[in-house]
Amino acid sequence: MAYELWLPEDTLRDIRKRAQAPGEEGAIYSAALESLFQEAGIGMADFELARDDAGWLKLGLGDSTGIPEQTRTLSVKRARAYFARDPLSAQAVRTWTNFTLGRGITFQAKDEHANDILREFWDAPINEPILSNKGQRKSNDKLLIDGEIFFIFFEAAGKVKIRRIDPLEITEIITDPNDAETKKLYKRVWIDSQNVTHEAYYLDWANTEKEETWLDSLGTPQGTNASGVIYHVPFNSLSIRGVSLLFSGMDWAKAHRKFLEARASITQAMARFAWKAKIKGSPSQVGAVRREWQSGLATGDTENNPPPAPGSTFVENEGYDLTPIKTETGAAAAQVDANMLLGIFGASVGVLPHYFGAGEHFRLATAKAMELPMLVQFEAHQQFWADVYDNIFTYVM
Numbered sequence: 268m269a270y271e272l273w274l275p276e277d278t279l280r281d282i283r284k285r286a287q288a289p290g291e292e293g294a295i296y297s298a299a300l301e302s303l304f305q306e307a308g309i310g311m312a313d314f315e316l317a318r319d320d321a322g323w324l325k326l327g328l329g330d331s332t333g334i335p336e337q338t339r340t341l342s343v344k345r346a347r348a349y350f351a352r353d354p355l356s357a358q359a360v361r362t363w364t365n366f367t368l369g370r371g372i373t374f375q376a377k378d379e380h381a382n383d384i385l386r387e388f389w390d391a392p393i394n395e396p397i398l399s400n401k402g403q404r405k406s407n408d409k410l411l412i413d414g415e416i417f418f419i420f421f422e423a424a425g426k427v428k429i430r431r432i433d434p435l436e437i438t439e440i441i442t443d444p445n446d447a448e449t450k451k452l453y454k455r456v457w458i459d460s461q462n463v464t465h466e467a468y469y470l471d472w473a474n475t476e477k478e479e480t481w482l483d484s485l486g487t488p489q490g491t492n493a494s495g496v497i498y499h500v501p502f503n504s505l506s507i508r509g510v511s512l513l514f515s516g517m518d519w520a521k522a523h524r525k526f527l528e529a530r531a532s533i534t535q536a537m538a539r540f541a542w543k544a545k546i547k548g549s550p551s552q553v554g555a556v557r558r559e560w561q562s563g564l565a566t567g568d569t570e571n572n573p574p575p576a577p578g579s580t581f582v583e584n585e586g587y588d589l590t591p592i593k594t595e596t597g598a599a600a601a602q603v604d605a606n607m608l609l610g611i612f613g614a615s616v617g618v619l620p621h622y623f624g625a626g627e628h629f630r631l632a633t634a635k636a637m638e639l640p641m642l643v644q645f646e647a648h649q650q651f652w653a654d655v656y657d658n659i660f661t662y663v664m
Contacts, residue, residue: 294458339414339508343435346412346511355520355609356513358623359616363512364407366645371400372656381664388427388663397429406431407652410502415509417453418498420472420662427663432497433457440499440507441468443476447507451476453497467493472662498662500655516615523608530601537594547586556587617644 349356374389376382389398396402397418409431410416417432432455439454450471458464474496501509513520544560546553575581581589606625613620619637 294456294464295462298458298462336508339510340435342511342514342517343413345517346414346513349513349517349520350408350412353517353520353524355523355612355623356517359512359516359612359618360408360411362618362622363411363616363645363648364404366641367648367652368400368403368407371403372652374656374660376660385660385663391426391428393428397431410500410509411512413509414503414511414514415499415501418500418659419469419495420498421495429659434509442507449476450474450499450507453499455493469493469495469497472496472498472658496662498658512616516612519608519612519615523605523612526605526608530605540592543590543592545588545590617641 346356350360351357374385376385388394397406406416413434415434417434417437419430419432421428421430436455436457437453438456440450441452441454443449443451451474452471453469454466455469456464456466501507503510503512503514544556546556583589606620609620609623609625613623617640619641
């Protein structure tokens with residue numbers, strides 16, 4: 268069932284503006300907006316995709332890294348919507364995860380004592396949501412979609428518990444004033460299940476500097492006020508924050524989707540009439556023939572004039588000429604156009620078009636030769652995760 272949500276334009280504009288505001292007010296309005304959509308039967312992914320189709324999100328370039336912070340934040344929400352609703356985006360992420368992880372990551376430490384410690388951490392039921400094959404795949408999906416992962420470690424009774432924090436909750440990363448690569452603290456703002464807003468500062472897992480050097484963006488000294496330490500893993504980034512794999516390709520995925528939607532509309536419109544009946548006679552005779560072919564459902568609830576069975580014989584005289592309608596849909600040209608859009612999207616995510624179902628123009632030898640950059644790319648991503656887990660193991664030890 269389709270739902271429509273009607274709000275005055277100025278009201279919706281005000282709600283959206285307040286929902287995007289930083290701090291507690293923005294969090295409250297954002298939660299209220301999501302609740303409103305849920306009551307109307309509209310998912311947030313549907314809303315984000317529809318909002319993008321309407322052109323509400325204008326992604327531009329501005330700061331030294333090429334992506335302003337507000338644009339990056341909005342792109343995370345947009346990428347999540349595309350992963351949930353856009354087939355090309357979902358297939359791109361699946362392909363990366365499948366080629367990178369396969370059946371999952373395993374390990375074996377050379378030192379027996381170290382291996383026992385790591386195995387206890389790895390096999391602990393409390394860490395299963397993160398370290399199992401399912402958890403590993405989810406971590407990679409989130410990394411590719413959001414552009415970064417914030418792992419958080421908790422210690423209790425000599426045991427280490429690992430979890431993930433939503434990147435949208437991390438509003439500031441405090442670094443060394445003289446070295447942006449040295450992270451010290453993470454500012455987190457979030458709303459709990461009771462709709463209460465919280466703010467906390469978490470220590471970076473590798474931070475050993477003195478507390479007086481922990482300065483926020485305003486130059487104010489900050490200290491950690493929350494348990495747990497954070498390990499930040501950015502992806503596809505030239506700055507301190509990560510960028511979604513889908514960032515450069517979402518516009519092309521949208522163009523491809525809208526193009527195919529238009530093609531489907533054209534095909535459905537042209538399929539409304541399959542035959543043309545030419546009558547030599549008066550308007551009343553034309554009307555009689557029309558009623559002869561008309562379904563009984565057009566004027567009532569009972570079908571009393573069903574169509575003839577396949578293979579039937581049509582009988583006509585010189586005053587009645589029934590011919591099939593021949594239509595040129597331009598399907599061949601449309602396929603070429605669609606593949607051009609698909610190729611650009613594939614280039615943006617590093618996946619060849621035949622992995623999206625467009626393999627009709629690729630010979631086996633050509634496809635294999637073209638796959639070398641993909642294989643190198645996925646091998647590099649496997650090593651990326653090997654380094655990540657090596658750092659996790661270093662913290663556990």
